[in-house]
Amino acid sequence: xxxxxxxxxxxxxxxTGLVYGLMALGLSVIFGVxxxxxxxxxxxxxxxMYIAVVLFSxxxxxxxxxxxxxxxxxxxxxxxxxxxxxxxxxxxxxxxxFLLVVALAIIIVNALLIIFGPDAQTVQTSYAYxxxxxxxxxxxxxxxxxxxxxxxxxxxxxxxxxxxxxxxxIRACADNYTGALVVGxxxxxxxxxxxxxxxxxxxxxxxxMTLIIDVTPIVGPTxxxxxxxxxxxxxxxxxxxxxxxxxxxxxxxxxAGLLFTPSAKSMFSFAILVLVLLLRPQGILGRRLA
Amino acid sequence: MSRKRNRPAKSGLxxxxxxxxxxxxxxxxxxxxxxxxxVRAQAAALKVGVLLPRSGFQAGIGQDCQRGVEITPALLKxxxxxxxxxxxxxxxxxxxxxxARAEKLINDGAQLLIGAFDSGQTTALAQVTEQKGIPLxxxxxxxxxxxxxxxxxxxxxxPTAPMLLNDELNSQxxxxxxxxxxxxxxxxxxxxxxxxxxxxxxxHAMMPKYDLPxxxxxxxxxxxxxxxxxxxxxxxxxxxxxxxxxxxxxNDSMLITRELIKQxxxxxxxxxxxxxxxxxxxTKTLGKMSDGPISLVPWYDPNKKxxxxxxxxxxxxxxxxxxxTNHVFTFEALLVAADAYKRAGSTDPKALMEALHATxxxxxxxxxxxxxxxxxxxxxxVKCSAxxxxxxxxxxxxxxxxxxxxxxxPMKPYQDRA
Numbered sequence: 103x104x105x106x107x108x109x110x111x112x113x114x115x116x117x118t119g120l121v122y123g124l125m126a127l128g129l130s131v132i133f134g135v136x137x138x139x140x141x142x143x144x145x146x147x148x149x150x151m152y153i154a155v156v157l158f159s160x161x162x163x164x165x166x167x168x169x170x171x172x173x174x175x176x177x178x179x180x181x182x183x184x185x186x187x188x189x190x191x192x193x194x195x196x197x198x199x200f201l202l203v204v205a206l207a208i209i210i211v212n213a214l215l216i217i218f219g220p221d222a223q224t225v226q227t228s229y230a231y232x233x234x235x236x237x238x239x240x241x242x243x244x245x246x247x248x249x250x251x252x253x254x255x256x257x258x259x260x261x262x263x264x265x266x267x268x269x270x271x272i273r274a275c276a277d278n279y280t281g282a283l284v285v286g287x288x289x290x291x292x293x294x295x296x297x298x299x300x301x302x303x304x305x306x307x308x309x310x311m312t313l314i315i316d317v318t319p320i321v322g323p324t325x326x327x328x329x330x331x332x333x334x335x336x337x338x339x340x341x342x343x344x345x346x347x348x349x350x351x352x353x354x355x356x357x358a359g360l361l362f363t364p365s366a367k368s369m370f371s372f373a374i375l376v377l378v379l380l381l382r383p384q385g386i387l388g389r390r391l392a
Numbered sequence: 393m394s395r396k397r398n399r400p401a402k403s404g405l406x407x408x409x410x411x412x413x414x415x416x417x418x419x420x421x422x423x424x425x426x427x428x429x430x431v432r433a434q435a436a437a438l439k440v441g442v443l444l445p446r447s448g449f450q451a452g453i454g455q456d457c458q459r460g461v462e463i464t465p466a467l468l469k470x471x472x473x474x475x476x477x478x479x480x481x482x483x484x485x486x487x488x489x490x491x492a493r494a495e496k497l498i499n500d501g502a503q504l505l506i507g508a509f510d511s512g513q514t515t516a517l518a519q520v521t522e523q524k525g526i527p528l529x530x531x532x533x534x535x536x537x538x539x540x541x542x543x544x545x546x547x548x549x550x551p552t553a554p555m556l557l558n559d560e561l562n563s564q565x566x567x568x569x570x571x572x573x574x575x576x577x578x579x580x581x582x583x584x585x586x587x588x589x590x591x592x593x594x595x596h597a598m599m600p601k602y603d604l605p606x607x608x609x610x611x612x613x614x615x616x617x618x619x620x621x622x623x624x625x626x627x628x629x630x631x632x633x634x635x636x637x638x639x640x641x642x643n644d645s646m647l648i649t650r651e652l653i654k655q656x657x658x659x660x661x662x663x664x665x666x667x668x669x670x671x672x673x674x675t676k677t678l679g680k681m682s683d684g685p686i687s688l689v690p691w692y693d694p695n696k697k698x699x700x701x702x703x704x705x706x707x708x709x710x711x712x713x714x715x716x717t718n719h720v721f722t723f724e725a726l727l728v729a730a731d732a733y734k735r736a737g738s739t740d741p742k743a744l745m746e747a748l749h750a751t752x753x754x755x756x757x758x759x760x761x762x763x764x765x766x767x768x769x770x771x772x773x774v775k776c777s778a779x780x781x782x783x784x785x786x787x788x789x790x791x792x793x794x795x796x797x798x799x800x801x802p803m804k805p806y807q808d809r810a
Contacts, residue, residue: 107627114626220448220452220455221451224677231650231653242654316646318451319447320449355623356622356623359623363612364612364614365614
């Protein structure tokens with residue numbers, strides 16, 4: 103195989119990985135602050151995907167245009183979910199939290215199945231089949247747009263946590279729960295905000311994913327698993343780690359598909375996960391727990 | 393003189409001449425009606441459990457098969473066959489769910505099962521029906537072992553993998569002859585499940601015997617539930633093969649086509665040895681981009697009377713859907729069940745099975761001489777066709793006796809279809 107083939111596959115893998123990274127970022131943000139492992143993460147993404155599909159089929163609204171509105175809707179959904187359902191479980195044992203979010207995931211999948219049926223739904227934009235050719239490199243237009251939107255969204259999120267007052271307060275909650283309470287921060291509200299931000303991330307990722315894949319109610323669990331592989335590889339709770347993990351998994355799957363057999367490409371992403379757990383259990387950019 | 397008729401009163405049943413006469417009359421009425429009861433029992437609808445993957449990643453095809461179920465009752469009536477009481481169940485594209493649902497249907501009173509599109513799920517059904525002694529009529533599933541391991545309660549009106557391959561390889565030669573071409577290289581892509589791997593093994597084993605003009609430049613297997621096949625298509629494109637031979641399903645047929653367009657590669661032909669490429673969601677979603685691929689599949693003979701009845705029924709009930717293999721073979725499975733029930737005159741599983749083995753339907757819809765089962769319960773007469781997507785519909789280009797259109801070769805480049 104020529105260099106062109108490797109180049110094309112690597113670029114496609116990185117672009118897919120960026121979108122994966124944004125999806126996993128939401129999971130990492132939620133765990134990093136609220137310390138809830140959100141097993142309904144992929145299912146929340148499928149809600150955003152269906153919103154994008156419905157808006158496109160009913161009103162012909164392009165998913166790229168609807169990226170911010172859908173993220174806002176998912177923010178509200180996440181905020182309400184944390185404030186109304188998850189907050190009472192914050193101080194309960196971990197297995198109670200686990201059962202709660204797993205139940206939520208099952209409810210979401212089945213509700214989508216009842217509402218939309220099992221058929222795959224697709225967003226057929228005018229640029230669905232477009233690609234850009236730069237010398238030997240052919241770049242899938244939809245993946246490029248999705249990757250660019252993922253970068254913009256991630257940078258905005260970093261800036262929010264780094265420079266805004268609320269972002270700083272959220273980081274304070276993550277660093278020291280008791281300390282945050284002592285200085286008078288409304289921790290429950292900040293937790294709800296954080297869950298909302300995590301849901302907005304997954305909403306944005308889901309909206310962009312509709313450009314790349316077909317949507318079915320059962321798409322969620324696959325991406326929940328993928329998000330866990332990414333955040334554990336990158337470092338659970340680390341935002342740069344989630345993005346790095348996404349790129350690493352996207353690239354690994356693409357190159358493994360090219361160099362070995364494509365049907366076994368997920369095997370390689372799980373192999374990386376096992377290696378990370380063995381050699382650096384806190385993840386590549388994760389902090390070692392005391 | 394008069395006899396005293398008064399008797400001492402007894403507690404309990406008191407039989408008098410009047411009650412005796414009334415009892416005899418009632419017995420007579422019951423006895424008189426009894427034969428009609430028997431007739432009514434024979435005419436009662438056979439309870440048929442239909443198992444299909446109506447959710448999960450095969451949902452599209454499972455629901456398409458279900459459309460074949462929906463159009464059947466009216467057609468059976470037109471053909472003068474007994475009606476069937478359909479009990480639907482969803483296998484969720486999962487072997488274990490298929491097994492559990494089959495057991496439940498039988499426990500709920502199903503007297504015959506039909507299903508289940510996929511070889512893995514159908515194998516599970518066959519194990520259950522064999523254990524319970526209930527007949528199974530397979531609509532679609534090609535794994536050879538299902539009818540070759542001595543099961544007594546299974547019949548299949550669908551080709552086995554070797555039969556499929558034999559027909560498909562012969563169809564390829566017929567197509568190359570019709571097009572007047574001899575492609576030198578091909579890339580072979582297939583799903584990595586029971587169906588795909590069996591087809592792959594069989595393809596490699598049988599290919600040398602058929603004197604095909606091409607060599608396989610690369611073989612690429614992929615996950616049947618894949619969400620992205622860009623790497624697979626890049627790999628295929630890198631071989632510079634003239635044609636693509638593919639064994640897959642609906643999900644991957646759409647993914648491959650999208651990637652071919654984005655990666656700006658139109659091979660001379662896509663020869664599909666399996667479902668997906670002729671399915672309605674494929675043509676509906678991809679529009680003009682769906683034209684060109686040739687499916688080498690068991691299909692209906694558009695010139696047969698029953699096929700025309702099926703086309704009319706589909707057009708009436710599901711105007712947005714073209715008649716295809718999923719509908720026709722699911723319908724024929726129900727046809728076989730109704731025909732056997734009519735001849736058996738009973739819901740007894742053994743009587744039904746005997747009737748199924750004695751099936752001889754000559755005026756069927758699919759390509760071939762008709763429906764007849766061998767000692768293993770396999771219809772060895774089912775034939776494949778070469779079906780090309782054209783203008784959002786499918787036309788039969790081979791075999792000659794079932795053709796209704798001429799072959800178009802090579803495929804029109806995707807970039808010229810805007």
